[in-house]
Amino acid sequence: MILRRYTMHYEGNIIRPPSEANSILLQVTVGCSRNKCTFCGTYRGERFRIKPDSIIMDDIEFAARYCRRQRRVFLCDGDALIIPHKRLVRILQAIRGCLPWVTRIGTYANAKSLSMKSPQELKALKDLGLGIAYMGLESGDDVTLKKINKGAAAQHVIAMGKKAIEAGIKLSITVLLGIAGRQRSQVHAEQTGRVLSAIDPEYVGALSLMLIPGTPLFDDHQAGDFPLLEPKEMLAELRTMIASTNLSRGLFHANHASNYLPIRARMPRDKETTIELIDQALVGEVGLTPEFLRAL
Numbered sequence: 001m002i003l004r005r006y007t008m009h010y011e012g013n014i015i016r017p018p019s020e021a022n023s024i025l026l027q028v029t030v031g032c033s034r035n036k037c038t039f040c041g042t043y044r045g046e047r048f049r050i051k052p053d054s055i056i057m058d059d060i061e062f063a064a065r066y067c068r069r070q071r072r073v074f075l076c077d078g079d080a081l082i083i084p085h086k087r088l089v090r091i092l093q094a095i096r097g098c099l100p101w102v103t104r105i106g107t108y109a110n111a112k113s114l115s116m117k118s119p120q121e122l123k124a125l126k127d128l129g130l131g132i133a134y135m136g137l138e139s140g141d142d143v144t145l146k147k148i149n150k151g152a153a154a155q156h157v158i159a160m161g162k163k164a165i166e167a168g169i170k171l172s173i174t175v176l177l178g179i180a181g182r183q184r185s186q187v188h189a190e191q192t193g194r195v196l197s198a199i200d201p202e203y204v205g206a207l208s209l210m211l212i213p214g215t216p217l218f219d220d221h222q223a224g225d226f227p228l229l230e231p232k233e234m235l236a237e238l239r240t241m242i243a244s245t246n247l248s249r250g251l252f253h254a255n256h257a258s259n260y261l262p263i264r265a266r267m268p269r270d271k272e273t274t275i276e277l278i279d280q281a282l283v284g285e286v287g288l289t290p291e292f293l294r295a296l
């Protein structure tokens with residue numbers, strides 16, 4: 001009897017950036033090689049591993065048969081760029097060979113995985129179709145980065161971000177509103193703006209922190225050691241962050257479902273009007289998304 005497969009080999013939690021909603025989700029790793037950030041519950045308890053080549057190639061063949069309308073591939077999970085260069089090249093070559101209609105491949109990246117690739121290797125990946133890397137900066141403030149156990153200081157993240165951009169790979173950077181707590185909120189906002197300006201990515205997404213049960217940050221909050229900012233405090237943080245961010249081009253989004261005031265600013269054109277909009281929201285002239293509509 002021939003058994004027909006109706007999906008690819010997926011294991012565990014499969015997440016992807018919102019902009020990759022229509023992409024072929026090719027899971028090449030399971031989990032995240034760091035898995036220590038205090039706020040992140042995505043892969044908790046999951047042992048990081050690279051999937052066997054045979055499974056990955058099988059999934060690429062599956063996509064060649066059944067995903068002929070999708071123009072993009074996203075490499076899951078948390079940390080696909082950590083795959084050793086030669087192995088990653090083989091995966092991208094197979095995508096190119098079997099799915100010639102694919103115009104862009106995306107992946108998550110972090111400072112560690114970028115530091116393990118030379119500029120020439122990143123350029124080779126770009127030439128094989130790697131068009132965009134999504135990087136969680138979370139904060140540009142070193143004190144906050146250390147507290148959340150992100151594993152990289154701001155200066156190193158700047159260098160790695162620039163390295164990706166110089167190789168021709170677009171960067172989409174995520175930052176977290178509220179991640180520094182109340183006392184460091186404004187420092188976090190200013191320093192994050194400074195780091196974003198230095199990297200100058202194509203896209204920035206500001207998400208509002210949501211506490212995930214089972215994470216160290218959630219436990220700190222329960223113990224009264226970490227305050228969750230009020231909506232207007234998050235907005236004030238966003239205002240400072242945008243005011244401190246100078247991008248030569250690109251989009252600054254704060255329109256994720258977890259955000260209280262949806263924002264989509266083309267930079268640098270919309271910077272001042274966006275700050276004005278936030279000021280209006282801060283004095284109550286523009287409404288915020290009510291809590292019941294904020295569910296993810």
Ligand code: SF4
Pocket residue numbers: 032033034035036037040041042043078110136
């Ligand atoms: S935030 Fe990113 S790097 Fe940190 S544990 Fe979660 S997936 Fe891994």
